[in-house]
Amino acid sequence: MKKWVYYFGDGKAEGAAGMKELLGGKGAGLAEMTNLKISVPPGFTISTEACVEYYRRGKTYPPGMWEQALQALKRVEKSMGMGFGDPANPLLVSVRSGARASMPGMMDTVLNVGLTPRTVEGLAAKTKNDRFAQDSYRRFIAMYGSIVMGLEREHFEHLLKRKKQEMGAVHDTDLDAKALADLVVQFKALVKKETGQDFPDDPVMQLRLAVNAVFSSWYGARAVTYRKLYNIPDTWGTAVNIVAMVFGNMGETSGTGVAFTRNPATGEASLFGECLLNAQGEDVVAGIRTPLPVKALGEALPQAYKELVKTQRILENHYRDMLDLEFTIQEGKLYMLQTRVGKRTGIAAVRIAADLVKAKVIDKKEALSRIGPEQLAQYLYPIFDPAAEAKQSAIGKGLPAGPGAAAGKIALHPDRAVAMQAKGERVVLVRQETSPDDIHGMNAALGFLTARGGMTSHAAVVARQMGKVCVAGCDAVEVLDGTTVKIGPQTFREGDSLSINGSTGSVYAGDVPVVESEVIQVIQKKLTSAQSEKYQLFATVLKWADEFRTLKVRSNADIPEQANIARGFGAEGIGLCRTEHMFFADDRIPIMQQMILARTSEEREKFLAQLLPLQKQDFVGLYREMKGFPVTIRLLDPPLHEFLPKREDLMVEIARLELSDKPEDKARIPEKQRLLARVEELHEFNPMLGLRGCRLGITMPEITRMQARAIVEAACDLAREGTKIVPEIMIPLVGMVSEMKAQKDLIKEVAEETMKARGVKLSYLVGTMIELPRAAVTARRIAEEAEFFSFGTNDLTQTTYGFSRDDASKFVGFYKDKNILETDPFAVLDREGVGAVMKMAIAEGRVTRPDIKLGICGEHGGEPSSVEFCHQLGLNYVSCSPYRVPIARLAAAQAAIAADPPEGKAAKTGRVTARTRRPTRPAKPSRKPARRRR
Numbered sequence: 001m002k003k004w005v006y007y008f009g010d011g012k013a014e015g016a017a018g019m020k021e022l023l024g025g026k027g028a029g030l031a032e033m034t035n036l037k038i039s040v041p042p043g044f045t046i047s048t049e050a051c052v053e054y055y056r057r058g059k060t061y062p063p064g065m066w067e068q069a070l071q072a073l074k075r076v077e078k079s080m081g082m083g084f085g086d087p088a089n090p091l092l093v094s095v096r097s098g099a100r101a102s103m104p105g106m107m108d109t110v111l112n113v114g115l116t117p118r119t120v121e122g123l124a125a126k127t128k129n130d131r132f133a134q135d136s137y138r139r140f141i142a143m144y145g146s147i148v149m150g151l152e153r154e155h156f157e158h159l160l161k162r163k164k165q166e167m168g169a170v171h172d173t174d175l176d177a178k179a180l181a182d183l184v185v186q187f188k189a190l191v192k193k194e195t196g197q198d199f200p201d202d203p204v205m206q207l208r209l210a211v212n213a214v215f216s217s218w219y220g221a222r223a224v225t226y227r228k229l230y231n232i233p234d235t236w237g238t239a240v241n242i243v244a245m246v247f248g249n250m251g252e253t254s255g256t257g258v259a260f261t262r263n264p265a266t267g268e269a270s271l272f273g274e275c276l277l278n279a280q281g282e283d284v285v286a287g288i289r290t291p292l293p294v295k296a297l298g299e300a301l302p303q304a305y306k307e308l309v310k311t312q313r314i315l316e317n318h319y320r321d322m323l324d325l326e327f328t329i330q331e332g333k334l335y336m337l338q339t340r341v342g343k344r345t346g347i348a349a350v351r352i353a354a355d356l357v358k359a360k361v362i363d364k365k366e367a368l369s370r371i372g373p374e375q376l377a378q379y380l381y382p383i384f385d386p387a388a389e390a391k392q393s394a395i396g397k398g399l400p401a402g403p404g405a406a407a408g409k410i411a412l413h414p415d416r417a418v419a420m421q422a423k424g425e426r427v428v429l430v431r432q433e434t435s436p437d438d439i440h441g442m443n444a445a446l447g448f449l450t451a452r453g454g455m456t457s458h459a460a461v462v463a464r465q466m467g468k469v470c471v472a473g474c475d476a477v478e479v480l481d482g483t484t485v486k487i488g489p490q491t492f493r494e495g496d497s498l499s500i501n502g503s504t505g506s507v508y509a510g511d512v513p514v515v516e517s518e519v520i521q522v523i524q525k526k527l528t529s530a531q532s533e534k535y536q537l538f539a540t541v542l543k544w545a546d547e548f549r550t551l552k553v554r555s556n557a558d559i560p561e562q563a564n565i566a567r568g569f570g571a572e573g574i575g576l577c578r579t580e581h582m583f584f585a586d587d588r589i590p591i592m593q594q595m596i597l598a599r600t601s602e603e604r605e606k607f608l609a610q611l612l613p614l615q616k617q618d619f620v621g622l623y624r625e626m627k628g629f630p631v632t633i634r635l636l637d638p639p640l641h642e643f644l645p646k647r648e649d650l651m652v653e654i655a656r657l658e659l660s661d662k663p664e665d666k667a668r669i670p671e672k673q674r675l676l677a678r679v680e681e682l683h684e685f686n687p688m689l690g691l692r693g694c695r696l697g698i699t700m701p702e703i704t705r706m707q708a709r710a711i712v713e714a715a716c717d718l719a720r721e722g723t724k725i726v727p728e729i730m731i732p733l734v735g736m737v738s739e740m741k742a743q744k745d746l747i748k749e750v751a752e753e754t755m756k757a758r759g760v761k762l763s764y765l766v767g768t769m770i771e772l773p774r775a776a777v778t779a780r781r782i783a784e785e786a787e788f789f790s791f792g793t794n795d796l797t798q799t800t801y802g803f804s805r806d807d808a809s810k811f812v813g814f815y816k817d818k819n820i821l822e823t824d825p826f827a828v829l830d831r832e833g834v835g836a837v838m839k840m841a842i843a844e845g846r847v848t849r850p851d852i853k854l855g856i857c858g859e860h861g862g863e864p865s866s867v868e869f870c871h872q873l874g875l876n877y878v879s880c881s882p883y884r885v886p887i888a889r890l891a892a893a894q895a896a897i898a899a900d901p902p903e904g905k906a907a908k909t910g911r912v913t914a915r916t917r918r919p920t921r922p923a924k925p926s927r928k929p930a931r932r933r934r
């Protein structure tokens, strides 16, 4: 007969910590604590397999399960010296859910199962406490009535409130036995009225229905949503824990609480938590009474507190990690009801890991595996003061598109954002959606809130590149006009205060206090590292990561300021400089536009000659910041129309000029008309597949010549200064070796010419991005010319799937909901499809050039699960936006460690390591912003 039920009690359990998959987190923890001889009430766990089987059999128990449960119940009775349903000495039990991954509050629990009109009398007589017995009974009816019998909890709450008013009671604890007994009668009448059934008085029936209710809660709406959110498979099922009740509501020497062995917000090594005297667990959670800090037990119940401190030490030493505990004290005696590895903030995760290494409890590898790479972001972004945020209630919720916290005054237009910032205001830019034209306002704002747009929207990508806070696609936002916006129930005028949490997507009215990231301050040299303990912890953990990782981490950076931040975060070079961004600056865009308007190559060259020194100056700046680390510069890539004004805007402007009486306005009309004609000429139906990438440099070779000259001249200048630079010149969107050759020949010619003219000899590489399936398939040929490959996985995902990167957000969410896609492939690299294309390119490229340098510079380069895949592919480096460099460093170390897992106790205690965690919140790629002024 298959074993479905696992007993624990009297210092011995059939389960253990490593059996989380079978017993759930709670069941495994109870078993482990029992084996450790910690004071745990006896009980038993019905396995997750039983739950899975229950559903497979159309909601009937697998053969033998119930019999095994009743046998285990007998053992509990024996251990407690009590009888389930015995009026003289009644045993009561709790029935609790417990999946293998913690799903806090998502499933159901029923306490005090076994109370009947007869056993309640027995309980009162035995405890000589009639009030306690009646209190337990009324709690049981309310809990069972709502969870098992499906009544609204509010009905019971309403009767309780009425009773308290009637009796002039402030707290539940002010009600006496008689009042509580009245409530029991009222509650039962309510059940009868609402369900047409009597409240069950058979304890075994109560137990059976409670077990069914816990099984059913696995498919409750809350649990299903939670699982979707955290990628927990439906197939896991929940275990059910049936444990002898101990009572925290037996008077002032009893109580209940939850505690963490260390502070889960800061990581500080001291017992942290809350408790309530004379209460049951539900009172702590319901927030009806304000709990006391757990340390207050030291005064109230010193013996039990001493025991708690001792127990938490034993448990932490055993699990070698910060734990989350639940306990009850019954008449001065401590019982542990739960232990599990505690959830913590990123700030705490780093601190705890570092402290445990210092205390020699874990080694560096294990420490690194315990920190979610995305959690590091919490060190980089300003955050809301946690206490202040806890007091807020959100007026809207959008996508957590740019982590961190921003609070300030609302600006509804980018120009006003700039003006407000100039006056020293903190600004939150609120827009229906942002566009490249908003960039100045975005720069001036601390954060952006948009009504529309997904994780790949302009606002989202700009936020990440700039390190700004962003909540995108918040349905509650409705921009009414230029000066007012409605957010949820409230209407705001420009200048009113607003706060947005880009880590959770929550939007709050008012100015919630923000705490600045110390790490950024150190990098910007506003603080010294010695002044910031946070920075020291952050840097220590990343130094350890560097000891293990084999992948290099570079940054995508276009201007020296970004390169500077990237270096501060430890980037080992630039993997992608998108040169087009340099042409969007105010002093350059008019020249660029003239260049595009030019009809002949000679005319184009005239304007390119003006751009050359500016472009060169940019490269000098980048090289200087990178101090000899490699710098990959990509030649012009976007369709040219992106540099020109929008057709509709031009038409409006021309109409306006035509209406004007001023002669100077009239004089500007021909120029605008010429521009409009060129914009129309350049219009493409499918710009993504049009005149872009290397096709630009091939059809207009003078552009490539200018850029190659600027790159090499800048490197020559640096060489003269004594800094050796090996520029890596990258050709975008190559699909044929002939394209690669045409551009490479041109670059070589210019480079040789330039070096000769400067009297400097330097090395440089010419390579390509792999962004098209054809490039991957013919990589063997392309590598005849290309000296390196860098995977442009934004375009490669687009071209492999045939999903437009600008439009995919319209259906990717839907696909995810319908389980057609597991994750957004623009965020988390698709190993099966795009990954296979990459594998082919690598294998083929290496046939021609066995040691070809390989990197990735698509947005995936900063996403942990994609970084792991890049490690497995054997790439030399990943390149990501500056603020993701630390995340990539840790992810790369974890990938290396995962390939060579640490031996040790972690496996035994059944820990979920970073490796087994789901891919974290994605990076946010987008075509448009990648092109535009940022």
Ligand code: PEP
Pocket (backbone or CB within 6 Å): 576, 578, 637, 771, 791, 792, 793, 794, 795, 796, 857, 858, 859, 926, 927, 930, 931
């Ligand atoms: C890419 O396509 O992955 C890439 C890095 O280039 P861009 O995003 O500029 O198209």
Ligand code: MG
Pocket (backbone or CB within 6 Å): 732, 771, 792, 794, 795
């Ligand atoms: Mg690309």
